[in-house]
Amino acid sequence: xxxxxxxxxxxxxxxxxxxxxxxxxxxxxxxxxxxxxxxxxxxxxxxxxxxxxxxxxxxxxxxxxxxxxxxxxxxxxxxxxxxxxxxxxxxxxxxxxxxxxxxxxxxxxxxxxxxxxxxxxxxxxxxxxxxxxxxxxxxxxxxxxxxxxxxxxxxxxxxxxxxxxxxxxxxxxxxxxxxxxxxxxxxxxxxxxxxxxxxxxxxxxxxxxxxxxxxxxxxxxxxxxxxxxxxxxxxxxxxxxxxxxxxxxxxxxxxxxxxxxxxxxxxxxxxxxxxxxxxxxxxxxxxxxxxxxxxxxxxxxxxxxxxxxxxxxxxxxxxxxxxxxxxxxxxxxxxxxxxxxxxxxxxxxxxxxxxxxxxxxxxxxxxxxxxxxxxxxxxxxxxxxxxxxxxxxxxxxxxxxxxxxxxxxxxxxxxxxxxxxxxxxxxxxxxxxxxxxxxxxxxxxxxxxx
Amino acid sequence: xxxxxxxxxxxxxxxxxxxxxxxxxxxxxxxxxxxxxxxxxxxxxxxxxxxxxxxxxxxxxxxxxxxxxxxxxxxxxxxxxxxxxxxxxx
Amino acid sequence: xxxxxxxxxxxxxxxxxxxxxxxxxxxxxxxxxxxxxxxxxxxxxxxxxxxxxxxxxxxxxxxxxxxxxxxxxxxxxxxxxxxxxxxxxxxxxxxxxxxxxxxxxxxxxxxxxxxxxxxxxxxxxxxxxxxxxxxxxxxxxxxxxxxxxxxxxxxxxxxxxxxxxxxxxxxxxxxxxxxxxxxxxxxxxxxxxxxxxxxxxxxxxxxxxxxxxxxxxxxxxxxxxxxxxxxxxxxxxxxxxxxxxxxxxxxxxxxxxxxxxxxxxxxxxxxxxxxxxxxxxxxxxxxxxxxxxxxxxxxxxxxxxxxxxxxxxxxxxxxxxxx
Numbered sequence: 001x002x003x004x005x006x007x008x009x010x011x012x013x014x015x016x017x018x019x020x021x022x023x024x025x026x027x028x029x030x031x032x033x034x035x036x037x038x039x040x041x042x043x044x045x046x047x048x049x050x051x052x053x054x055x056x057x058x059x060x061x062x063x064x065x066x067x068x069x070x071x072x073x074x075x076x077x078x079x080x081x082x083x084x085x086x087x088x089x090x091x092x093x094x095x096x097x098x099x100x101x102x103x104x105x106x107x108x109x110x111x112x113x114x115x116x117x118x119x120x121x122x123x124x125x126x127x128x129x130x131x132x133x134x135x136x137x138x139x140x141x142x143x144x145x146x147x148x149x150x151x152x153x154x155x156x157x158x159x160x161x162x163x164x165x166x167x168x169x170x171x172x173x174x175x176x177x178x179x180x181x182x183x184x185x186x187x188x189x190x191x192x193x194x195x196x197x198x199x200x201x202x203x204x205x206x207x208x209x210x211x212x213x214x215x216x217x218x219x220x221x222x223x224x225x226x227x228x229x230x231x232x233x234x235x236x237x238x239x240x241x242x243x244x245x246x247x248x249x250x251x252x253x254x255x256x257x258x259x260x261x262x263x264x265x266x267x268x269x270x271x272x273x274x275x276x277x278x279x280x281x282x283x284x285x286x287x288x289x290x291x292x293x294x295x296x297x298x299x300x301x302x303x304x305x306x307x308x309x310x311x312x313x314x315x316x317x318x319x320x321x322x323x324x325x326x327x328x329x330x331x332x333x334x335x336x337x338x339x340x341x342x343x344x345x346x347x348x349x350x351x352x353x354x355x356x357x358x359x360x361x362x363x364x365x366x367x368x369x370x371x372x373x374x375x376x377x378x379x380x381x382x383x384x385x386x387x388x389x390x391x392x393x394x395x396x397x398x399x400x401x402x403x404x405x406x407x408x409x410x411x412x413x414x415x416x417x418x419x420x421x422x423x424x425x426x427x428x429x430x431x432x433x434x435x436x437x438x439x440x441x442x443x444x445x446x447x448x449x450x
Numbered sequence: 451x452x453x454x455x456x457x458x459x460x461x462x463x464x465x466x467x468x469x470x471x472x473x474x475x476x477x478x479x480x481x482x483x484x485x486x487x488x489x490x491x492x493x494x495x496x497x498x499x500x501x502x503x504x505x506x507x508x509x510x511x512x513x514x515x516x517x518x519x520x521x522x523x524x525x526x527x528x529x530x531x532x533x534x535x536x537x538x539x540x
Numbered sequence: 541x542x543x544x545x546x547x548x549x550x551x552x553x554x555x556x557x558x559x560x561x562x563x564x565x566x567x568x569x570x571x572x573x574x575x576x577x578x579x580x581x582x583x584x585x586x587x588x589x590x591x592x593x594x595x596x597x598x599x600x601x602x603x604x605x606x607x608x609x610x611x612x613x614x615x616x617x618x619x620x621x622x623x624x625x626x627x628x629x630x631x632x633x634x635x636x637x638x639x640x641x642x643x644x645x646x647x648x649x650x651x652x653x654x655x656x657x658x659x660x661x662x663x664x665x666x667x668x669x670x671x672x673x674x675x676x677x678x679x680x681x682x683x684x685x686x687x688x689x690x691x692x693x694x695x696x697x698x699x700x701x702x703x704x705x706x707x708x709x710x711x712x713x714x715x716x717x718x719x720x721x722x723x724x725x726x727x728x729x730x731x732x733x734x735x736x737x738x739x740x741x742x743x744x745x746x747x748x749x750x751x752x753x754x755x756x757x758x759x760x761x762x763x764x765x766x767x768x769x770x771x772x773x774x775x776x777x778x779x780x781x782x783x784x785x786x787x788x789x790x791x792x793x794x795x796x797x798x799x800x801x802x803x804x805x806x807x808x809x810x811x812x813x814x815x816x817x818x819x820x821x822x823x824x825x826x827x828x829x830x831x832x833x834x835x836x837x838x839x840x841x842x843x844x845x846x847x848x849x850x851x852x853x854x855x856x857x858x859x860x861x862x863x
Contacts, residue, residue: 168793168824187863193793193824271514276502279514281494324472324491349495459730466736466787473741473791507783 002051003071006060009040009047015067016040018060022123027055029075034122036072046122053077121148132157164190175354176200177361234327245386249304250425253384256437258444260400261407261414266447283374284345286397286417286440288450291315291336293439294370299428300393300421300436301369309392309427314338318368318388321352329355330371330388331364341450372397385422392424393433395440460508460530464523467503471496482524504530541724545687546716548694548726549579549655553617556701557587560615563701566593566606567619567655576621577657577716603629603654607636610652615701623658623672623710637706638681652706653697659712659750659800660837660848669837669844671800673710673749674807677778683707684778685731686749690720692775695729702728710777712750712800734781736788740768742862743794746785746811748774751798751849758854767862769796777807785811786819793824794861798849803831825861830854 006016020037029035034046035055056074060066121136125148129136132153139156141148165173165180173180173196183199185191263285271279294301294315302311317336321329331351336344351364371388372395383396398418405414419440423433443450465477472490480489487497501520505512508530512520519529543551556563565580571594574581584592595602599620606618620626626633637650660669677684683703687693693711700707737752738759747755752773759769770788774780789795795815799808808829815827833847 166824167821171821189863192863268514276505276511279498281498283494349499352495353499459733462736469739470787470791507787 001056002053002075002077004035004049004051004073004075006038006066006068006070006072007047008068009038009045013040013068015065017065018062018072019044020062020124021058022046022127023055023073025055025057029053029055034124037124046124049073049075051075051077125150125153128153129156132160134160166190166192169193169196172196175361238328241388242386245389249387249389251387251422252425252430252433253420253422254430254433254437255382255418255420256441257403257416257418258441259405259407259414260417260444261405263444263447264400264415278342278345280341280345282400283397284341284348285444285447285450286374286419287317287319287333287336287348287372288339288341288344289440289443290370290372290395291317291333291339292443292450293436294393295337296439297432297436299432300423302392302427303367303369303390304392304424304427305390312369314369316366316369318371318391319348319352320371320373321355323356329360329365330368331355331360332366332368334366370395382418383420385420387422387424392427393436394422396420396422457527457531460527461523463504463507463530464526467500467507470503471499480523483522485521486523486526487521541722542719543690543722544716544720545690545693545711545718546577546579548690548722549687549697549711550581550583552694552697553580554583554586556615556617556698557583557591560701562613562615563617564591564593564609564614565617565619566595566602568595568597568602568621570594570619575619577711577713579711579716580619599625599629600632603632604636606652606654607632607640607650610637610650610706611640611648615651616653617697617701618652618654620654620656622668622670622713623656624668624670626654626656626672633676633682633706633708634679638679641705642681649704650706651701651704653700653703653709654706655697655709655711657713658710659714660832660844661714661750663839663841663844664837665839666836671750671832673777674799674801674805674810676708677780677807677810679778681705682778683731683776684710685776686710686712686774688712688715688749688752688773688775690718690722691726692729694722694726696731696775698728699731703731707731710749714750715753718753731776732779732781734775734784735773736770736784737773738769738771740770741792742768743770743796743858744785744788744792745769745771745796745798745854745858746774746788747771747798748777748807749800751800754849754851755798755854758851758858761851761855762858765859767858769858774811780811780814782811782814782818785815789815789819790822793822795823796828796830796854796857796861798830798854800832800849802834803829804834806831825863828857828861830857 009016017039018036019039021035022037023029023033023035029049030052031050032048035049036047038045038047053075056076058073060070060072066072126136128150129139134153134156136148139148139152141152143149143152163181169190169192170180172193173183176196178196178200180191180196183191183195185195186198260282264282267280267282267285294317298311299309301315302309304310314335315337317333318330319333321331323329331354333339333344333347333351339347354360354364368388368391370391370393373383373385374397381398381401383398385394385396387394396419400415400417402413403416405412405416407414419437421433421437468475468477468486468490471492475490480486486492490496492500497517501512501517504520504526516529520526553565557565565583567575569576570580571584571589571592574584580592595605603618603620606616609616620629633654637652640648640650658673659671673684673686676682683700683705685696685700685707687696687709693715696709700709738756740759745755745759752771755771759771762769770792772785772788795812797808797811799806801807803809806829808831812827812829815823830849830853832849835847838844838847
């Protein structure tokens with residue numbers, strides 16, 4: 001039996017406190033293992049034991065202050081492995097012990113080199129690592145001699161809790177509203193863009209425009225097949241929606257041709273004066289005017305559900321967007337009536353770009369309270385729309401064209417656009433529809449107020 | 451510093467700009483005088499993006515008044531060569 | 541017309557000598573021998589010893605003389621046999637050519653063009669196989685060019701001679717015999733911009749000079765597996781056309797840089813840093829570099845091959861970033 005005694009950890013140290021026991025009775029220990037943390041007046045020191053064996057009993061509790069030399073624990077040593085150990089003595093007199101200590105205990109000295117491990121690891125670190133589930137062989141030690149310190153361990157724990165995500169994938173995840181930490185990568189390694197896209201909420205099948213992921217010949221065929229399937233699914237969805245609209249909704253149609261001379265002049269002047277990134281297209285003026293008109297004539301902004309009209313509190317403007325290769329998606333500009341023009345333009349470009357690229361965000365596809373379809377870019381003069389149920393109105397804009405026009409009693413040429421309203425006769429009558437179109441016209445004559 | 455640019459460089463700029471807007475466009479098969487907006491189905495937002503890209507790559511601000519000059523590959527190249535290019539120095 | 545890289549460079553020199561009387565060619569063995577790599581063959585006979593000057597075997601001396609001539613109003617083309625020997629003229633190039641305009645407050649300029657052969661692959665061993673373009677690209681006050689095509693061999697020199705400041709042109713030794721078509725009216729080319737030699741969407745391969753053919757071959761191989769690499773020829777190493785590189789990475793999200801220099805502190809390292817600084821949020825994989833092994837260039841053929849960037853190495857890197 002060997003005694004583990006309170007060591008002298010400094011020439012002037014007289015007593016110390018056992019702050020923490022790192023072993024308990026029954027634990028095997030080897031010469032050089034750290035078995036306790038001792039607080040001296042100056043520092044908390046991790047103390048090694050000089051014996052090899054099994055801890056028999058702890059003699060001093062945590063927090064007790066004892067003089068240097070006091071036995072702190074008993075270690076049962078194997079007879080063969082304990083040459084020259086003093087015979088176990090049950091609690092000898094302190095005086096005797098001190099003498100014995102002077103005889104037997106070597107003077108306090110630097111720790112002997114331990115059996116070679118690749119990285120020196122103390123039991124406290126081992127314990128904390130085990131609790132945190134960290135593999136110590138992966139931790140880089142910055143302590144003396146490459147020792148792993150508690151800081152190193154804390155860093156490793158921090159890294160383990162943050163799975164690796166490539167910068168592009170992280171950005172994409174933020175755009176798509178996906179949590180990258182929740183994604184399981186398809187291949188070993190960090191979460192990549194392809195993983196994020198796969199995890200993004202699947203909305204009515206947008207056909208992917210371009211695949212940037214490597215594919216073998218076989219999987220190219222598979223991708224194409226998937227695209228076909230998605231296009232078919234989308235067409236089916238559109239067919240269903242349009243059929244339902246025609247079946248259920250008694251439509252009435254109104255049209256109005258609007259002089260855009262003032263609006264276009266204002267637009268060109270604005271665009272000349274601002275950086276290219278803030279340029280506006282005519283479509284955004286028409287969208288804003290529609291949104292404000294819908295805010296004014298609220299009977300057209302909302303949904304027909306369960307036999308009554310439920311007005312929406314804000315104008316969430318759906319912008320019907322054609323997809324290249326066929327199909328339709330409707331990104332939504334929330335609270336469009338209250339959004340400043342430049343921001344509306346930005347959101348429009350953003351939303352349209354995302355749905356065209358096949359990556360709509362969930363926030364793009366919230367239900368619209370009214371929808372606009374702008375086929376003007378295709379050169380169509382006039383649009384007879386079909387309402388998207390359960391909305392009660394669809395506004396259509398044709399192309400902006402130069403037409404002869406009466407201005408102040410004289411014949412001139414002005415840019416004009418034909419705006420149409422398709423409305424649900426259950427919710428509104430022609431008079432309301434007329435008021436709505438008139439409001440749009442009025443707004444477009446005062447573009448600076450949009 | 452304004453550098454003269456030649457046809458090839460200008461054509462490259464236009465191609466690269468188009469590919470940014472429509473990544474799978476077969477720009478190579480477009481004729482010199484084919485209307486870009488029609489054949490590539492560019493709407494007003496796409497066209498604005500194209501103008502932005504072209505402007506950025508050539509270092510020039512392209513005004514709405516010049517949109518008409520950007521109808522075809524040929525006219526784009528002509529427009530760019532006429533005005534030269536200013537590149538930001540490293 | 542059908543021609544070679546070597547002939548195109550010769551034609552560029554001939555054209556310069558013909559059209560500008562301030563231009564002259566100077567270097568070891570450029571006259572009677574016709575140039576160590578045969579670039580100036582026949583030029584001495586055509587233009588005489590005042591315009592095509594053989595120099596003594598002292599790089600420091602004749603580069604210094606070239607600097608002096610340039611300062612005095614001439615437009616010399618100094619040929620240093622290879623970049624390996626330019627070490628002996630480093631002080632002239634760095635401390636005089638690159639720096640005199642600055643130190644003189646603009647009173648002096650050094651409109652000098654230095655041409656050097658560079659690169660390995662011909663079993664010329666440790667002292668004669670360097671690719672130090674990256675080192676020179678480190679120095680402010682210099683323009684550094686690396687023509688990798690016949691067109692650039694023909695066109696970069698006249699543009700370089702127009703520059704009022706020193707320009708270094710690096711010709712990779714393996715390119716001289718490259719044969720191909722050159723337009724009959726081929727003339728000066730721009731020396732600011734990188735060129736996309738091959739368009740692709742899956743990854744960006746960035747390279748310059750002698751490794752361009754290797755990168756293109758690797759792109760062909762990757763394409764068989766459906767990985768389409770965009771290959772960028774940097775052309776100008778200082779200043780770097782980072783714009784072209786960044787735009788490409790913004791599209792492909794993956795970058796592999798191929799550089800015959802040693803990795804550490806290489807031009808590839810510079811390009812990597814710029815990508816990390818300005819396109820980090822576009823990267824879907826770490827930037828990879830394919831460079832020469834960090835050893836003095838071996839003499840034995842199989843070891844030299846193993847030390848240089850090969851098609852297989854680039855293909856491996858390309859597959860690694862695209863997964």
